[in-house]
Amino acid sequence: MRRIRRMHVLVAAVAVALCVPASGVSGGNNGMLASVGKTEGKLNLIAWEGYTQPQWVKPFQKATGCQVHAKYGGSSDEMVTLMRTGQYDAVSASGDASLRLIYGKDVRAIDPKLVPDFENFIGPLKSPPHNTVGGVHYGISLQWGPNTLLWNTKKVKPAPTSWGALYDKKFKGKVTVPDNPIQIADAALYLSKKDPSLRIADPYELNSKQFKATVDLLKKQHPLVKKYWGAAADEISLFKNGDAVIGASWPYQTNTLKADKTPVRDTIPKEGATGWADTWMVSSHAKHPNCAVRWIQWVSTPKVQAQQAVYFGETPANKKACKLMGKAACHQYHADAPTSYFNRIKFWKTPTSDCGNGHKDCMDYTKWQQAWTDIKG
Amino acid sequence: MSSPAIDAGRPPWAARRRLSAALWRRPWLKGLLLLLPPLGWMAVFYLAALAVLFTSAFWSVDAFTGKLTHVWTLTNFHAIFQDPTYRRIAFRTIAMAALVTLTDALIAFPFAYFMARIAPPRWRTVMFVLVLLPLWSSYLARIYAWRLILAHDGVLNWSLAKIGLPATNIAFTNTAMWIVFSYIWLPFMILPVYAALERIPDSYVEASRDLGAGGFTTLRRVILPLALPGVVAGSIFTFSLTLGDYITPSLVGNTDFIGNVVYRNVLGLTNNLPFAAAYATVPLVVMAAYLLLAKRSGAFEAL
Numbered sequence: 001m002r003r004i005r006r007m008h009v010l011v012a013a014v015a016v017a018l019c020v021p022a023s024g025v026s027g028g029n030n031g032m033l034a035s036v037g038k039t040e041g042k043l044n045l046i047a048w049e050g051y052t053q054p055q056w057v058k059p060f061q062k063a064t065g066c067q068v069h070a071k072y073g074g075s076s077d078e079m080v081t082l083m084r085t086g087q088y089d090a091v092s093a094s095g096d097a098s099l100r101l102i103y104g105k106d107v108r109a110i111d112p113k114l115v116p117d118f119e120n121f122i123g124p125l126k127s128p129p130h131n132t133v134g135g136v137h138y139g140i141s142l143q144w145g146p147n148t149l150l151w152n153t154k155k156v157k158p159a160p161t162s163w164g165a166l167y168d169k170k171f172k173g174k175v176t177v178p179d180n181p182i183q184i185a186d187a188a189l190y191l192s193k194k195d196p197s198l199r200i201a202d203p204y205e206l207n208s209k210q211f212k213a214t215v216d217l218l219k220k221q222h223p224l225v226k227k228y229w230g231a232a233a234d235e236i237s238l239f240k241n242g243d244a245v246i247g248a249s250w251p252y253q254t255n256t257l258k259a260d261k262t263p264v265r266d267t268i269p270k271e272g273a274t275g276w277a278d279t280w281m282v283s284s285h286a287k288h289p290n291c292a293v294r295w296i297q298w299v300s301t302p303k304v305q306a307q308q309a310v311y312f313g314e315t316p317a318n319k320k321a322c323k324l325m326g327k328a329a330c331h332q333y334h335a336d337a338p339t340s341y342f343n344r345i346k347f348w349k350t351p352t353s354d355c356g357n358g359h360k361d362c363m364d365y366t367k368w369q370q371a372w373t374d375i376k377g
Numbered sequence: 378m379s380s381p382a383i384d385a386g387r388p389p390w391a392a393r394r395r396l397s398a399a400l401w402r403r404p405w406l407k408g409l410l411l412l413l414p415p416l417g418w419m420a421v422f423y424l425a426a427l428a429v430l431f432t433s434a435f436w437s438v439d440a441f442t443g444k445l446t447h448v449w450t451l452t453n454f455h456a457i458f459q460d461p462t463y464r465r466i467a468f469r470t471i472a473m474a475a476l477v478t479l480t481d482a483l484i485a486f487p488f489a490y491f492m493a494r495i496a497p498p499r500w501r502t503v504m505f506v507l508v509l510l511p512l513w514s515s516y517l518a519r520i521y522a523w524r525l526i527l528a529h530d531g532v533l534n535w536s537l538a539k540i541g542l543p544a545t546n547i548a549f550t551n552t553a554m555w556i557v558f559s560y561i562w563l564p565f566m567i568l569p570v571y572a573a574l575e576r577i578p579d580s581y582v583e584a585s586r587d588l589g590a591g592g593f594t595t596l597r598r599v600i601l602p603l604a605l606p607g608v609v610a611g612s613i614f615t616f617s618l619t620l621g622d623y624i625t626p627s628l629v630g631n632t633d634f635i636g637n638v639v640y641r642n643v644l645g646l647t648n649n650l651p652f653a654a655a656y657a658t659v660p661l662v663v664m665a666a667y668l669l670l671a672k673r674s675g676a677f678e679a680l
Contacts, residue, residue, distance in 0.1 A: 084444075104444065173546060225631065226548070226549055226631065227549040227631050228631060230627060237524075237528075241525075241528035241529050241530045241531065241548075242528075242529040242530045243528055243529040243548050243549065366438075366649070369641075369649075370460075370462075373462055373463075373466075373633065373638060373641070374460075374462040376632065376633050377462040377463075377465050377466050377632070377633055
């Protein structure tokens with residue numbers, strides 16, 4: 001028998017390899033959801049951990065007959081990847097994922113008239129640019145929160161009022177910031193106030209000169225950083241163990257650390273802050289679109305909005321949720337804050353080459369990701 | 378009632394006998410039948426996966442929608458070789474793997490020597506248990522334990538303060554990574570070195586003594602050369618395991634390894650599978666070269 005030549009195996013293997021990825025997901029329904037029909041009895045969701053708690057999922061299942069199967073996404077990018085498999089009906093996308101889903105034609109437009117509580121939403125979250133394109137809604141806003149400056153009140157005195165503290169050599173080896181390319185926007189926001197000559201109008205729309213200045217700042221920050229944190233629990237342990245005394249954070253970490261009696265405080269510094277705003281979006285491959293719409297209606301109601309805000313430590317989109325949260329919680333999670341508070345937040349969105357001012361020379365997300373690897377390396 | 382086979386005048390064992398005769402006449406047929414299932418498994422799950430990896434390394438991803446573009450391009454490899462960041466990360470990973478291997482070899486050799494040639498049998502059992510016991514607990518649990526040891530207010534600094542020494546600041550540094558890697562992979566070095574040392578016949582050592590060699594000369598000219606394949610076999614484990622790990626760097630370090638960049642490109646932040654595939658070929662190539670060198674030194678007989 002002739003021996004099987006290595007060449008034959010290689011050719012066969014390459015042939016197999018070429019066949020496999022070609023069978024991807026294609027097609028789908030991009031028509032606008034304008035009415036709700038009979039529910040399908042099932043609903044497959046991709047959600048952030050803590051967004052599908054039994055206290056509001058169980059009553060929903062009872063009321064609609066839609067059995068909820070939720071998968072937690074670990075990051076915005078994982079959520080985008082999962083949505084592209086076409087196996088899920090809806091996703092709780094953050095602003096840095098939602099536009100990618102819209103332009104990738106992975107989600108369906110939805111008529112806000114389908115959601116009665118839409119009227120009670122705070123103005124800025126009705127048609128925000130991260131889920132509404134050209135006047136068409138591709139999802140309904142859910143909750144939002146700021147990225148805050150967190151510090152140890154025993155070790156950091158006086159209390160910092162500027163993001164500049166994260167770039168201060170005084171805290172060398174004691175700083176922690178998120179391990180996420182979107183963090184570049186935080187530095188750009190700080191630079192937009194510190195160095196007006198750069199003319200940074202939007203921290204997510206940076207031309208090459210502005211981008212370089214921002215990346216240079218972050219490279220100078222690198223030796224000061226004790227640890228780029230990946231999960232919220234990471235940052236909590238860094239503050240508990242004394243490895244970090246100042247850092248960029250979410251309200252969730254502050255609440256957890258305070259409950260643990262660690263001496264910390266957080267603030268939105270004078271430059272303002274970046275933040276996240278999440279949107280429920282329906283997949284263009286959804287097999288259970290009616291259940292998905294019913295779900296969006298459900299999580300928009302004041303009661304569920306209040307439950308989720310308190311559970312997760314974020315701010316509800318529905319103004320009526322405040323009353324149900326109780327006065328203290330309503331204030332703690334900024335549900336009673338004036339619009340001026342909201343306007344200080346620059347919400348996450350996917351950076352694209354379109355600068356939004358007619359120019360097309362901005363750095364897109366791939367560049368951001370490469371720069372982030374570069375900063376950390 | 379009798380079966381149709383007997384009615385036809387063919388005893389039921391005839392077919393089996395013919396088959397065994399055919400197999401006897403053509404030995405390669407027997408080999409093929411035996412090897413087909415494992416070979417098929419290898420081809421589908423291992424070679425095909427590698428082929429997909431290599432093929433997709435030559436594709437690219439649309440910057441905004443993040444979808445695969447099936448057009449042949451060398452841009453991924455170009456970026457890896459041109460961009461100093463990726464070169465630095467690859468170099469850092471390989472250097473760490475080499476350093477961890479060296480450290481483990483230096484610690485494992487005396488330990489394995491004592492275990493194989495000096496310790497009485499009962500001690501040997503106890504030492505074996507000591508070496509293997511950590512492997513019974515979860516890898517993650519052990520890494521988190523090290524985080525608690527090395528943390529600013531951790532066990533290490535607490536102990537140092539008790540004996541009046543200044544506190545260290547090695548949490549989340551490359552030093553911390555080096556310590557944790559060396560600890561985690563040490564058993565994988567000790568076992569092959571022990572196996573190699575145990576196999577050296579006592580008569581060789583006695584012959585060396587009879588010929589007038591001192592303890593050190595015997596070690597250098599008899600024991601070490603005979604134990605070397607064991608060390609190289611152990612180094613295959615420590616080197617490749619360090620090269621491919623991304624959990625330890627992300628939990629106890631603060632810098633990226635090759636694996637972290639690959640991970641971030643797959644599920645982390647950009648979903649750039651082709652680039653991840655291209656970068657993943659770097660440790661594959663390094664490991665292939667390493668294995669070729671190891672084979673020359675006869676390490677595979679010591680496994």
